[in-house]
Amino acid sequence: MQKPHPAPTALKERIRSLDILRGFALLGILFINIQLFSLPNASFANPLVLGEMSSLDHFSYWFVHVFAELKFMTIFSILFGAGMLLFVNRLAEKEMDGAKIHIRRMMWLLLFGMIHAYFIWFGDILVAYSIIGLIVLLMRKMKDAWKLVLVVFLYFIPMLFFYAVGGFFQTMPESMLEESMAEMLPSAEALAAEIELYQNGSWFEIFIKRAELNINYQVGSFFMLSIWRTTGMMLLGMVLLNQGILSAKKTKLFYTILAVLGIGVGAIISHFGVQEMSEHRWEVIHYFKYGYQYNYFSSIFTSLGYIGLIILIYQLNVLKFLMKGLEAVGRLAFTNYLCQSVICSIIFYSYGFGLFGEFTRFELLFWMIGIWIFQMASSYIWLKYYRMGPLEWLWRYLTYKEKPQLRLSVKSSFR
Template sequence: MPKLSAHPTHLNERIKSLDILRGFALLGILLINILLFALPNAAFSNPSVMGDLSSSDHFSYYLVHVFGELKFMTMFSILFGAGILLFITRLENKEIDGSKIHIRRMLWLLLFGMIHAYFIWFGDILVAYSLIGLIAVLLRKMKDQWKIVLCVILYLIPMGFFYMIGSLFESMPKEMAADAMKDFSPSQDLLKAEIDLYQVGSWFDIFVKRAKLNMNYQVGSFFMLSMWRTTGMMLLGMVLLNKGILSAEKSKLFYLILAVVGLTVGTLFSNEGIHQMIEAKWEVIHFFKFGYQFNYFGSLFTSLGYIGLIILIYQMKILQFLTKALEAVGRMAFTNYLCQSIICSIIFYSYGFGMFARFSRIELLALVALIWIFQMISSYYWLKYYRMGPFEWLWRYLTYKEKPQLSLNVKHQ
């Protein structure tokens, strides 16, 4: 019997609905990430630190928070989990040890993530995804009903952590609490120092700041939030793939109901959360104990609603120019994710144009739209000539230890 060898997924093996959903989620993530690139860190959770919001900026904050924050990241986590299961299953169907190759794949992703996190941007998700990908793969053989039970438990754990942090702040002496909360309500001097750093600081100074932030994101945020929520969502993604939901195998009525129920419930929760935070004037204790909780819980429903809506559009064969563009972005998600960081670094940091804190929130939405258009067009035309994006090619080369064919003009062996 000839020896079977692992190789990247052929074009005819791809599931279009997964690529479309991945492209949609990847573009949506930029709505959130650009705020962390363009504005002081505290302004993400407390927009009032930059002064009173104009009516347009207030609308932008509301729109991004209710329809964007956590929603697209949740979607991406679901799709990443489905991708893990699909990757290993395809290899095992060819009598190849998929787990071994998956581990190598995640370790290379970890290296890419560390380079991205420390040399480009502190908001990296690749490190967390690679580590959690090594955990989630161990749970892939659980029965679907137990995956759902574990998913629910894991998803609820961060809500408890956030409530505990809010309660801890509440019980502290005022001076100690003020010091602990300075990252959420920084003084004008701290804000000015952060703005000056990114507008005119040296690359090395920004690198040092980035390294400090990474310690918080890769340790504190990972163990308090990412490890639990992302693992749970990856398990959910495996279930949704097994049930044929992500591969568009259900009826149009199913996806219509999923879209309506998911978006309605999710929007109601996130809307209530933001109104409470506005009334509390983004007060930190309320943010942790109650305000953030509404959006955190609602984001899961909104994400499922988006999945239903996008697959319904795909099944009905409407807006095909959009679904084809999203499919192209999804096939090049790794490349596009890194390119978003490179583009934003050039625009906002001192070693580029130094435009940090110079855009209003509504202007940032317009900039996001321009980057979306660029990535949809460039991805679509790139894939007319090549099988995959350049970073996908490199990742697969390192994973499979053989050079994948890049050009479409040469027949794949």
């Protein structure tokens, strides 16, 4: 009997709701990423470093904070965990060592992430996902009830870190505090220098800045936030898959309730957080101890609400064109994620058009929508001729050590 070979998931085995959700999450993270690409770094936590906001910019900040920040990344983490479980289980059903192949898969993802982080953009998530993907692999066989207990425990750890950081700042001598605040409250000269770097600096100068920022993201943010929250969300994704929630197996009433309660509760709590930060004018100590905590805590509700909403739309078989676009983006998620970074680099950095710092928060939303349209259209067209994206093909080739078929034998109608 011929020994079965590991191979990419066949189209007939794909779960459409997962692809649609993945496309939705991938496009949604651009709400945040486009700001990190185009505005000074400190303005992400404190929008007032750029001066008083106009009414349109204030609305844009409020909208992104309440409905986007942490929400789409949470969905992406949930789906990564679900996809990991599917990957390992499907190989196990074929009597193959799915865990061993998953480890190899994560090692290649780590390499892709390091290239992305240091040569394209400091906001990479692939490095963290590859490392955490190895950790979560060890927990995949836990009972769902114990996974949920661990999810809750892990979820609250970063909140304690945020509070501790705020308390630490509060007890610092004033001279030391001013030095520590230099990055969060940069001077006008420092802001001007950052804008000048990205508008006119050489690729190598921007590379040096990117390397410095990566130390913070890959070490500080990883141990303060990512390892706890992302591990928890990947485990939650496994539970939601096991329970049939992500695969659209629940009733329309279930997803309706999930959408209304999740988005409603999450938006109310996050809105209160924006009000609190605005009243305190994004003061650093308050931001860490209290202000940002509202959005952190509420994001899980909004994320689950979005999952309910998207699956409900899918079940109702409405907005078909949008669903097909999201599904296409989701099937090419790896390619599209890195393409977003390349596109934004070209638009905002000096070795492209050098438009860093040239647009308001409100204007950036139009750039984002343009990238959305491009990625949905290009992904849809690509899948009429090819089975997967170019980076998906390369990742599978490296993972399975066999070349998967890329081109379709006949043009696909893509549903």
